[in-house]
Amino acid sequence: GAGVSQSPRYKVTKRGQDVALRCDPISGHVSLYWYRQALGQGPEFLTYFNYEAQQDKSGLPNDRFSAERPEGSISTLTIQRTEQRDSAMYRCASSLGGFSGNTIYFGEGSWLTVV
Amino acid sequence: QKEVEQDPGPLSVPEGAIVSLNCTYSNSAFQYFMWYRQYSRKGPELLMYTYSSGNKEDGRFTAQVDKSSKYISLFIRDSQPSDSATYLCAMSGTSGSARQLTFGSGTQLTVLP
Numbered sequence: 001g002a003g004v005s006q007s008p009r010y011k012v013t014k015r016g017q018d019v020a021l022r023c024d025p026i027s028g029h030v031s032l033y034w035y036r037q038a039l040g041q042g043p044e045f046l047t048y049f050n051y052e053a054q055q056d057k058s059g060l061p062n063d064r065f066s067a068e069r070p071e072g073s074i075s076t077l078t079i080q081r082t083e084q085r086d087s088a089m090y091r092c093a094s095s096l097g098g099f100s101g102n103t104i105y106f107g108e109g110s111w112l113t114v115v
Numbered sequence: 116q117k118e119v120e121q122d123p124g125p126l127s128v129p130e131g132a133i134v135s136l137n138c139t140y141s142n143s144a145f146q147y148f149m150w151y152r153q154y155s156r157k158g159p160e161l162l163m164y165t166y167s168s169g170n171k172e173d174g175r176f177t178a179q180v181d182k183s184s185k186y187i188s189l190f191i192r193d194s195q196p197s198d199s200a201t202y203l204c205a206m207s208g209t210s211g212s213a214r215q216l217t218f219g220s221g222t223q224l225t226v227l228p
Contacts, residue, residue: 004158033216040123042203042218043159056215091158104216106158 002026004107006092012113013082021077021110023092032075033093033104034067043091043106049075050097082114118142121204121219130228134191138204138219141185145206145217148180150189153201153221162202163189194226 005024013019025032031050035043045059051072060066064082069075079086089111095104121138128134136150147166151159163178165171165187171178177190187206191198204219 041220042119042121042205043216045215045217048215059215093158103161103164106160108156108158 004092004094004105006107006110008110009108010111012115015082015084015114017082018078018080019082019112021090021112023075023077023107025073025075025092025094026105028096029094030097031095031102032069034075034077035091035093037089037091037109046077084114087112087114116141119204119206119217119219122222123220125223125225127225127227128194130194130196130226132194132226134194134198134224136189136202136222136224138187139185140206142208143185144208144210146209147207148178148187149205150178151203151205153203159203196226196228199225
């Protein structure tokens, strides 16, 4: 597609529910990243993929968070048993290749509110 | 202490002013330095990209990197109201944890007409 597409744009969920956030990267982009951005802060790295392989998940805060990219294109970030502290903007980004210096393009994000 | 420190502002300047935005960092493994611009309710978009130390100019924007001082700057000349946005510095290296893009917290800029 023309840009990185994320859905849903806004999600309100009750504490304890599971949520799945979807990212459709720019066509042809090998690398896909997930970031979390709190209000008034810069994006914070969560995890990234090259093709379908999860190369680094060191930024995932705990084991309630997981991500997959089974066919090397669309990715899903899943948060199980959501807690209020999970409320944030979740941003997906993609780039042509593995990070070192390649331009990464961000989507408009999925705003998650846990009540 | 955060790896990347950025003054959050807010910064308000009159149209036509020169704007200086800055970040400091602590990880000497960082080699790639970027400035992103983020409009309200939008994702960050890459504005400037610099490898290692030195200056880079693109129109009204100039990025400077001083690796010896671990300090980077973005200058905006003849600022315009359309420059009003949050500016995020970001940086990365090629190995270990520095491979991942690390952002500053962003500086909110308003250019008044």
